[in-house]
Amino acid sequence: MNERLAKNTQKISLFLLSLSFVLSPLFFLPLTTDYFQLNKQVLFLLLSSIALIFWLIHNFAVGHVQLTLSPITIPLALFASANLASTLINSPKNQEVWLTQPSLIVGGLIYIFVFSNLINSPKIIKTILHWLLISGFISTLASLLAVLELFSQTNLPPYLKARSFSLVGSPLALTSVLLAILPISLIFALKVKSGPKKLLYFLSSGLILSCLILVGYQLLPGKLFQPLLLPQLAGWSIATDTLKTKVFLGAGPNEFLNQFTQFKPLFLNRTAFWNNTFTASSNEYFNILTTTGIIGLTSFLAVIFGWLKLIKRIPGTRITATQLSVNLAVAILLLIAVFIPFTVIHWLLLFGFLAFSVGLNKNKALTKTKNIALTSNIPLIFPAIFALVLVVILGFSWFKIVKVYLAETIFNQSLIAANKNLANQTYNLQIKAIQKAPLIDRYHLAYSNTNLALANALSEKNDLTDQERQTIIQLVQQAIREARTAVQLNPKKASNWINLGLLYRQLINFAQNADQFSETAYLQAIQLDPANPALRLEFGGLLFALEKYEEAANVFSTAIQLKPDLPNSYYNRAQAFIKLNKNLEAYQDFQQIDALLSQDSPDRPRFNQEMKDLEAKLPKTPATASPAAAPANKELTQPSPLPQPPKNFTPIPLD
Incomplete structure (x- = not known):
């Protein structure tokens, strides 16, 4: 036998x-x-x-x-x-x-x-x-x-x-x-x-x-x-x-x-x-x-x-x-x-x-x-020891593995629902995924963005009821809570801080002190991702929107140092200089852009007109700057403005 x-x-x-x-x-x-x-x-x-x-x-x-x-x-x-x-x-x-x-x-x-x-x-x-x-x-x-x-x-x-x-x-x-x-x-x-x-x-x-x-x-x-x-x-x-x-x-x-x-x-x-x-x-x-x-x-x-x-x-x-x-x-x-x-x-x-x-x-x-x-002289002692130890390890491991795998399947279903614009289903599935595996930051990040998207969609309605206003506040608070949770779970992950900074930026004029929280989050992200010029552009755009033009220009300058052939960095700094009435410095940046921006760029006609308008504001002999060496085909975008405050909506306080 x-x-x-x-x-x-x-x-x-x-x-x-x-x-x-x-x-x-x-x-x-x-x-x-x-x-x-x-x-x-x-x-x-x-x-x-x-x-x-x-x-x-x-x-x-x-x-x-x-x-x-x-x-x-x-x-x-x-x-x-x-x-x-x-x-x-x-x-x-x-x-x-x-x-x-x-x-x-x-x-x-x-x-x-x-x-x-x-x-x-x-x-x-x-x-x-x-x-x-x-x-x-x-x-x-x-x-x-x-x-x-x-x-x-x-x-x-x-x-x-x-x-x-x-x-x-x-x-x-x-x-x-x-x-x-x-x-x-x-x-x-x-x-x-x-x-x-x-x-x-x-x-x-x-x-x-x-x-x-x-x-x-x-x-x-x-x-x-x-x-x-x-x-x-x-x-x-x-x-x-x-x-x-x-x-x-x-x-x-x-x-x-x-x-x-x-x-x-x-x-x-x-x-x-x-x-x-x-x-x-x-x-x-x-x-x-x-x-x-x-x-x-x-x-x-x-x-x-x-x-x-x-x-x-x-x-x-x-x-x-x-x-x-x-x-x-x-x-x-x-x-x-x-x-x-x-x-x-x-x-x-x-x-x-x-x-x-x-x-x-x-x-x-x-x-x-x-x-x-x-x-051993004791029958089956070694098979018993091996079986006991390994079965305990297997049982504990599979208890954890099954929970995480089920969470992954549920989270995947939520993404499918999101692609089909099934907002409520997305919301509920992400809650279930978090319940299965509450220590995975990706789930909290997605759930945060889902809450904010639902709040934005609901706030666009005319004649909001008191219940709808309360729902918006609850969704915003949940979005903030989940974004913060993602940061707490993985504080060394720069993208979590970027998401938190972007979230607070979207809440400026809607939530009190959101601008300060946004700045703090972006600064932390920069510490974790110091060589990222796109992150500097994003943070500089926030400062520009807050009308902190001098600080914005400094951040854009850092982006230029990190990547000297990116036209959008010069363009954004030029916009900050214009706000500071430093037209000469702005024109120097425009000259750099002129050397970097390809002739077939869709932004070329608009840029040429802006450069011509700026040149008209300068003294007759403008200073010139040496052009950058390498061309790059990048679109020119101005810093994004802050979101408009909701009509008849009192800003909510943030902790």
Whole structure:
């Protein structure tokens, strides 16, 4: 009975772990805001957790716990520990960690540990690789059909008809995954004897190669799928600046965006990326260094060196096609990590191939792996201890994961409702999302904006009743409360402070002291995002609207220093100078604009007339300024005026 149970539980665990690996390039669900990577991770964690439970039952059946130790075991444990420790130190209350990198890395450690324990034959790995090729073939075919626009005439949802659609998640992710899979298909094609199998392998390789060429070409600069990647020098600069204050454990696995805004190098303002933000570094090694510090990167490099030690061939032994395929796949993924940051799919494939590397070395002579059976005079004591600890951890983790995942699905429904202008449904769904996961700042931010939008819509009515006035006040107060909550939950996130500043700006002439609160919020945002010229323009526009023209001109001057080729900065400063009766300085700014603004800009006729009108107010010999070197095609916009006070509405007080 026990022998049969042990055999069946081993098979079920192996099947579930293999299934999570094979399905990773294919699986997605349109239920959350992120259709692809998030749901791939949830599937991986779910199947791995169920497999872990069957492995625990297997331990009871065999009467002991068998552990497979290898050169990568301790480094992997250290890497997972670094992710956990960095998360606990930097963002202990962030509920999103349950569905982001920390849970993924810890899940990967358990996955490799259990999978490598259960693999007892190279044939198992070869079978899994065959199924992975089928999975890759399906992903390739779907992407080719999308790129060739063969889905465009169907009744599929818009995201499925997009040329960039990929089951893997994105054209860049698809290309990198196919690069890892292609050698497997080619090696099997070359190793197998002539026949139908050889033909199928070559056909699969040809299709993958065709997709790589077609999609890869569109990833080139200026092409349709050009990815938005942080330049390598910028990634290194942000990493080194982060280490000055957080050298050992970094800023936290989910904190790269905050590090980017805080330490964005000024040279980015001279590039096309000047107004972009990034949630990941230039490559995965810089990303690990920034988010988990020296300990995280060192432990990950130790994993690589441990893997190299693991696969080192013993003199006189030959390498099999399966071993060569797995080794090349791992090497390609580690090389890809030099050029791009990893997504969930990259980590899942790496976990699987590392487990295969351990499994393939269990059956070799003079193996570098070691199987240890934990036994005791007390029957089943070790299986019981392992089961108790891991089941408690699993239960607690899935309690958290389910809550966050349900919140994500509800929040996604609210965004769908918002796109359909279903205001009440949007409002109620966002309340439910916050109730499920109250510590996620994104939900509070969206709910704040929903409240303000409802208040604005209601205030446009004529002849408001007392009840409607009270509802408007309540909505405004809720908007402020939720925006403040978002700031409290993630005070290092510049966009949260920008949102708060914009909210207060919209309430000027409606709520008392809103102008002061708006200024304070913008100043805090500037401290967190000091190299952002667009933020300076926005803050300068607020000061201009408040008729603080001297201060506004100074802020616009800072925007010019940050990005000297942005015409709108000069234009806004010129407007401030005009208000201060400094027409000569304003004209000098207009000369800069004249050099920067392209001749075919839609703003050119209006600008020429304004410059002519300003020139008429100057002395006969106006001073000139040296023109800027680089042209930029940007629209000219004056600072936005403050909102008009509502009719017959007494301003509400703010705390």
